[in-house]
Amino acid sequence: MKIEQIKSIHRFEEIRDAWNGLLYSCEQNSIFLTHQWFYSWWRWLSEGKSLEILLFQNSSGTPVGIAPLMRENDILCFMASREVTDYCDFIIGDGKEGEFFETLLDCFQAQYPGTHKIRLINVKQTSKTLLFLPQLAAKYDYTCTVSESEVAPALSLPASYEDFLALLSPKNRHDLRRKLRRMEELEGVKTVKVVDAVGLQNSINNFIQLHRRSDASKEEFWQAQGMADFFREIALQFSPQGWVELFLLVHNENIMAALLNFIYEDQILFYNMAYNKDYAWYSPGLLLFHQRLKEAVQEGKKEADFLRGREKYKYYFGAKESKIFDLTLETGA
Numbered sequence: 001m002k003i004e005q006i007k008s009i010h011r012f013e014e015i016r017d018a019w020n021g022l023l024y025s026c027e028q029n030s031i032f033l034t035h036q037w038f039y040s041w042w043r044w045l046s047e048g049k050s051l052e053i054l055l056f057q058n059s060s061g062t063p064v065g066i067a068p069l070m071r072e073n074d075i076l077c078f079m080a081s082r083e084v085t086d087y088c089d090f091i092i093g094d095g096k097e098g099e100f101f102e103t104l105l106d107c108f109q110a111q112y113p114g115t116h117k118i119r120l121i122n123v124k125q126t127s128k129t130l131l132f133l134p135q136l137a138a139k140y141d142y143t144c145t146v147s148e149s150e151v152a153p154a155l156s157l158p159a160s161y162e163d164f165l166a167l168l169s170p171k172n173r174h175d176l177r178r179k180l181r182r183m184e185e186l187e188g189v190k191t192v193k194v195v196d197a198v199g200l201q202n203s204i205n206n207f208i209q210l211h212r213r214s215d216a217s218k219e220e221f222w223q224a225q226g227m228a229d230f231f232r233e234i235a236l237q238f239s240p241q242g243w244v245e246l247f248l249l250v251h252n253e254n255i256m257a258a259l260l261n262f263i264y265e266d267q268i269l270f271y272n273m274a275y276n277k278d279y280a281w282y283s284p285g286l287l288l289f290h291q292r293l294k295e296a297v298q299e300g301k302k303e304a305d306f307l308r309g310r311e312k313y314k315y316y317f318g319a320k321e322s323k324i325f326d327l328t329l330e331t332g333a
Contacts, residue, residue: 001064001096001103005111006053012039015055015063022063023091028127031264032087036237038068038079044226044233045081052076054107056100065100066091076112077119083221084230086152086271086307087324088122089129101132105140108329118142118329121149122308125323133327142329149326153319155304157297164297167318176290179283186251186282191291194246197239203246204235207258211274231260238262249288257284259292266302268292286313293317 006012019035031037042051049070056065067090070079080088092100108118123129130146137144158164165173183189194203208231212222222228238244247259257275261268270292275285293304306314308324 001056001058001099003103003107004055004057006055007051009042009051012042012051012053018055018063019066019091022066022093025093026091027094028089028091028124029265030087030089031238031243031262031269032080032085033068033089033091036241037085037234040230040233040237041081041085042070042079044230045084045224046070046079047225048072049079051079053079054104056103064093064096065104067104071115074115075117075119076108076115078121080121082121083224084227085122086269087124088120089124089127092128097128097132101129101136105136105142109140116331120327120329123325123327124152125325129327130325133329137329142331145328145330147326148323150308150324151310151321152308152324153306153310153314153321155293155306155317155319157293157301157304159297161294161297164293164317168316169318172316176286179287180290183282183284183287188252189256190250191288192248192250194248195239195242195244197236200235200239200244200246201232203248204232206255207246207260207272207274210255210258210276211272214274214277247288247292249284249291251279254278256282257288259288261292266300267305268296268301268303269305269307271307286316289313289317 006015016035016039023029023033049072052069052071054067054069055063056067058064068079068088069076078088090100108115120129134144134146155167158167168176194200208222208228212218235244243262243264245261245263247261249256255276256279257273259270260272262271270289273285296304304319306319
């Protein structure tokens with residue numbers, strides 16, 4: 001394998017088709033590994049970092065691997081932040097993992113001799129990264145530390161809505177029916193799905209404001225430089241592919257709850273939720289999840305991913321945990 005080091009945003013932009021073409025054929029294909037995601041993140045949230053993408057190519061120049069890296073305070077790390085990137089990993093052509101990781105570690109030692117720490121966050125438990133890097137670390141004089149950082153509940157979706165309801169515990173099934181009856185007594189309630197670019201750009205600010213008000217801890221999140229612009233950029237980048245939607249529960253033009261979802265392959269990913277506290281008695285967030293899950297089943301989706309975090313509502317519908325890990329390589333130098 002040969003490696004091209006990509007340090008300019010112009011070159012980063014140029015490899016979009018090659019990047020996604022490789023990703024779509026990979027086992028670890030994820031919306032969080034798309035070129036659109038990384039490019040948007042870099043544009044708005046990368047202040048103080050330097051671009052260090054490594055593009056791996058075979059002898060004919062075809063991409064076979066990508067290391068989406070950056071440098072931060074003399075540490076090499078994924079081009080990601082824990083606040084917004086739920087999963088991160090290397091992008092590797094199937095069957096190329098062994099050669100990729102050997103070449104990667106050779107590159108670290110040859111091209112980054114002054115870098116004594118590589119920090120990789122939010123790696124899924126099924127990732128080959130967790131298999132190969134700990135095995136190879138000692139050969140390259142690295143100490144490798146792997147630690148569980150979070151869980152990500154997900155729900156395998158059945159073929160019918162009736163089977164979906166059967167996944168709920170008897171207690172939750174009864175509770176859901178009671179909440180649905182309560183909501184039915186409120187006139188003027190409807191769901192709205194926003195998917196087009198213009199509609200998303202017009203609606204994303206309303207979502208941000210509702211999210212700010214739904215929890216006191218969210219205010220600091222939105223005050224981070226570039227955060228609101230990043231969300232607007234993601235909506236713009238994902239809309240043409242049909243990868244993003246705002247799913248709203250509305251009462252007489254008042255938003256009761258809102259879900260910012262990603263639609264990718266056979267998954268729906270619940271990325272962010274906001275609700276209006278004035279309607280808390282109606283449990284609008286929970287009922288909006290129910291409605292979108294019902295539609296996802298009808299659409300033939302195979303999985304609903306609630307992403308990182310142990311929030312109680314994620315387990316209401318029977319989601320099961322998968323583990324997320326951080327991995328750190330260090331030298332003694």
